[in-house]
Amino acid sequence: MSTDIAIRTTGLGKSYGDFAAVGAVDLTVEAGTVFALLGPNGAGKTTTVRMLATLVRPDRGGAEVFGYDVVRDATAVRSMIGLTGQYASVDETLTAGENLRLFGRLLGLTRRAAARRSAELLAQFELAEVTDRPVGQFSGGMRRRLDLAATLLTDPPLIFLDEPTTGLDPHTRDRMWGIIRALVARGATVLLTTQYLEEADALADRIAVIDHGAIVAEGTATELKSSIGEQILRLDLADATQSVRAQAIVAERTGVPPEDPAEGTLTVALTDADIAADIVAACRADGIALRGFAVDRPDLNEVFLALTARAA
Template identity: 85%
Template sequence: MSTEIAIRATGLGKSYGDFTAVDGVDLTITAGTVFALLGPNGAGKTTTVRMLATLVRPDRGAAEVFGYDVVRAATAVRSMIGLTGQYASVDETLTAGENLRLFGRLLGLSRRGAARRGAELLDEFELTQVTDKPVAQFSGGMRRRLDLAATLITDPPLIFLDEPTTGLDPHTRDRMWGIIRRLVARGATVLLTTQYLEEADALADRIAVIDRGAIVAEGTAAELKSSIGDQVLRLELADSAQAPHAEVIIAELTGDVPEGSSAGTLTVALAETGTAADIVTACRAAGIELRGFAVDRPDLNEVFLALTGTARAAA
């Protein structure tokens, strides 16, 4: 793996009036990797990307893309990046082929070069059958694929993907994941923002969890999971109304208040596996009926809950 640094940010911050959107973000992203910014809506993911992509000027701190300052050398930075935002940037009145040729010409390719590159991308993204079809007639997944294809017209070494699979069905999302993996296999660096825990887990070499504009944790998926314990106990209560009583029992035995849900499922990190049996026994002795329980390794959902207090985004 390359040791070249694609992105380095130090103390990056942005405020809008009294509201602080990004608060002192530090990032170091190695070239040739997928780095995920994981966080709930409004956490500061998009604002961070927009500053790194030179679309928004930082109020505080500094950032570099392949050694070029995003403020002082914005033109150089723009020549090395591609950005796919949350909403498609393609023109719905044009066909798929016309959109890609237009992007190519706007980015400096010759007429012939733009046509050739557009045809290559339509083939790679499995859109050749709709080359001459207006984008207004495309499905959501087809629009996202075309939008990403437009981002790659000049084959940039750094690609920003801001929640690229939001609103897509599982099959189309898997398809997009495959495209992202192929880009990185060819040497691209990807900064991915997402609120989908499984997306970060499946794609990212490293993950930073951002909440209220600040990075609250960073590491590999395995490191983040182990940060809240090697194992977790998940209790499914027969009666969710008994959850407060069960929480008191668990807190007395572990020193931690479990994460809960309205469905009557409680999750608690375990320092020792044997504690699980103590909790189950104590709950039953207190008359708390359990529908089921399991001891498992933590997933990113538990990490997300522990770090942000925010439940899993709906997939």
């Protein structure tokens, strides 16, 4: 088993009829890191994960997990991975303990080992007090934690987390982030798919932005932010009806049209921060009232908007 590279794909793709769910994806994920696939709904994140997890056979290209081919060596690959999907896979009629013991037995653990490992994970995920409660009575966050616990029963070296915090409240999401960090600190590799920009920024060592089945950018969060400009100008208009005129002024001085992420708020990447003063002065001269403006480093929101706009 190759221990340096957890995942390597070359031209990996999958189509359904005439629809290319994933085009030709090239990825390299180093072992012991968090790698995030960031993209909107329908971008190809889940299909990519399903191919890597041997649940879907690729149409083209190839992929390896710790040196094992996901098609030819599917059994070996499955023995090294854990997968938590977008929806909890636990049985609502069983208790938390019964779910984990059942999964443990299905994964090949002895009855005693399954019971011991289940108790350890329930304690680790702060579910020990509800061991005997039916999962149907659990909150969404509790189900997600139990689902992740089931994924870790055999301590797989590679864990796929497909949008693991979708629908969770901020407190529960922070708790899940802490669990993911702890997994990597113990040596696991995590491939995380998410549509939450702050999640990728907070957790990932490297990020690949995927849109319409294609990787449109890859790098660290810092590299991706720098790729669209060192500075971002944000203009907060007092009157949203003046947005068209303000956009024209920004485009004339920067050479690119600004993004309009919220009504009356314009953002644009700057190659030179001094241009910001020219834009603000031009807006005043044209009678465009501003509630405020700021020049700041870009965040992943601006990166995502810029990259997916280029892909479109």
